Amino acid sequence: MDHVETLECTLCGAEYDPDQVIYTCSEHPGVKGILEVRYDYDEVLDRFDESLDGDVRSQWKYRAFLPVADDVEPVTLGEGGTPILDAPRLGTELGVDLRVKDDGRNPTGVLKDRATAVSLTKAREFGIDVVTCASTGNAAASLAGFSARGGFDCRLFVPGDAPEGKLAQPLVYGADVLGVRGSYDEAYDLSMEVTERFGWYNRNAAVNPFQVEGKRTVGHELAEQTRGEVPDWLVFSMGDGCTIAGGWKGFREFHDLDLVEETPRMLGVQAEGASAIHDAFHGHDDADEVADTVADSISVGRPRNTVKACSTLEESGGESVLVSDEEILAAESLLGRTEGIYAEPAGAAPVAGLRKARDAGIVDEGESVVVVVTGNGLKDTKSGMRAGGEVERIDPAIGDVVERYDGGD
Numbered sequence: 193m194d195h196v197e198t199l200e201c202t203l204c205g206a207e208y209d210p211d212q213v214i215y216t217c218s219e220h221p222g223v224k225g226i227l228e229v230r231y232d233y234d235e236v237l238d239r240f241d242e243s244l245d246g247d248v249r250s251q252w253k254y255r256a257f258l259p260v261a262d263d264v265e266p267v268t269l270g271e272g273g274t275p276i277l278d279a280p281r282l283g284t285e286l287g288v289d290l291r292v293k294d295d296g297r298n299p300t301g302v303l304k305d306r307a308t309a310v311s312l313t314k315a316r317e318f319g320i321d322v323v324t325c326a327s328t329g330n331a332a333a334s335l336a337g338f339s340a341r342g343g344f345d346c347r348l349f350v351p352g353d354a355p356e357g358k359l360a361q362p363l364v365y366g367a368d369v370l371g372v373r374g375s376y377d378e379a380y381d382l383s384m385e386v387t388e389r390f391g392w393y394n395r396n397a398a399v400n401p402f403q404v405e406g407k408r409t410v411g412h413e414l415a416e417q418t419r420g421e422v423p424d425w426l427v428f429s430m431g432d433g434c435t436i437a438g439g440w441k442g443f444r445e446f447h448d449l450d451l452v453e454e455t456p457r458m459l460g461v462q463a464e465g466a467s468a469i470h471d472a473f474h475g476h477d478d479a480d481e482v483a484d485t486v487a488d489s490i491s492v493g494r495p496r497n498t499v500k501a502c503s504t505l506e507e508s509g510g511e512s513v514l515v516s517d518e519e520i521l522a523a524e525s526l527l528g529r530t531e532g533i534y535a536e537p538a539g540a541a542p543v544a545g546l547r548k549a550r551d552a553g554i555v556d557e558g559e560s561v562v563v564v565v566t567g568n569g570l571k572d573t574k575s576g577m578r579a580g581g582e583v584e585r586i587d588p589a590i591g592d593v594v595e596r597y598d599g600g601d
């Protein structure tokens with residue numbers, strides 16, 4: 193991998209050889225030093241011969257930017273290449289010039305597929321055939337799907353409270369689904385322990401330095417798709433904080449390389465019940481460690497990537513906001529009914545956050561905004577039912593329909 197220079201600790205700057213299986217920095221045990229992949233951009237650009245014409249079939253268009261060896265066949269289901277849609281009705285509702293990037297259209301229904309494809313391609317490169325992760329649902333389902341595709345054994349640690357749709361999916365993909373009686377944070381610690389003991393490849397967000405690099409492609413794609421009309425704001429929800437950081441790193445790289453003329457300000461959205469990154473960004477670190485929100489994918493008490501998420505907000509001149517569960521569910525319904533996009537709660541949270549940011553005077557009227565919908569609503573129909581309202585019961589007779597639509601006369 194001539195285009196990958198080093199793995200650098202985000203806390204102490206220690207450097208590690210990128211051609212080995214490694215997770216966090218060993219210089220300070222106990223404290224997690226997340227490793228950042230550093231590239232040689234001359235080498236990257238030498239390899240990158242695509243034209244940025246807005247036509248993106250999959251994220252592998254940006255293979256030159258991904259930390260994988262040249263001779264390895266990617267594990268792919270065609271992830272990435274999701275559309276960016278004008279959202280005029282929702283935009284009018286929120287008083288902004290709005291576009292939506294619908295990443296719920298990825299192969300397993302979630303933006304995480306971008307990262308999963310990269311981590312399994314790394315596992316293939318390293319010759320490891322058992323993979324694992326801890327997840328509130330989406331990462332597990334994603335890993336299971338791509339494992340089936342690539343012929344890996346997949347062993348998942350899932351906290352007890354994941355929505356059923358997200359458990360059905362990895363089961364159908366044939367993974368071992370181990371429901372941990374405990375929180376996400378406990379399932380996470382367990383997955384790290386087995387990784388150490390058995391040498392399985394661990395896809396956990398944040399600690400796997402390679403997997404998160406796959407999330408940059410949403411930033412690359414956004415840069416390519418908005419060239420000439422880069423938005424004032426780019427809105428993501430935040431759980432561990434890897435997604436917003438990956439999206440920013442990708443966009444910023446394209447800007448640094450003069451492939452796009454400007455960068456957006458990043459707006460990070462968290463739930464009131466899981467607000468650690470927002471709290472850290474606003475200078476109070478006494479965040480409650482027990483996460484509780486309807487948006488299970490961002491229900492994280494101790495985010496692994498607070499550092500990267502906060503520097504994303506800082507570097508981009510961005511902000512963060514909190515939204516309540518009621519606001520998230522209202523946004524899920526609003527997004528569905530104005531634009532025909534069905535998001536899970538964590539995917540709709542950015543819409544709720546944008547409304548919050550408009551009310552707070554963070555985002556001004558008429559500014560241009562791209563909201564990234566990170567996950568598909570079909571995985572969590574229970575929340576969808578809460579957001580969508582009641583089914584009306586009628587008799588199988590014309591009279592009820594006439595009464596309903598004809599004002600009863």
Ligand SMILES: *Cc1c(COP(=O)(O)O)cnc(C)c1O
Binds near residue numbers: 330397431432433538
């Ligand atoms: C994982 C996930 C997020 C948050 O990503 P982080 O990297 O944890 O911040 C947001 N939305 C959905 C649908 C997710 O699955």
Ligand SMILES: [Zn+2]
Binds near residue numbers: 201202206218220
């Ligand atoms: Zn370190």
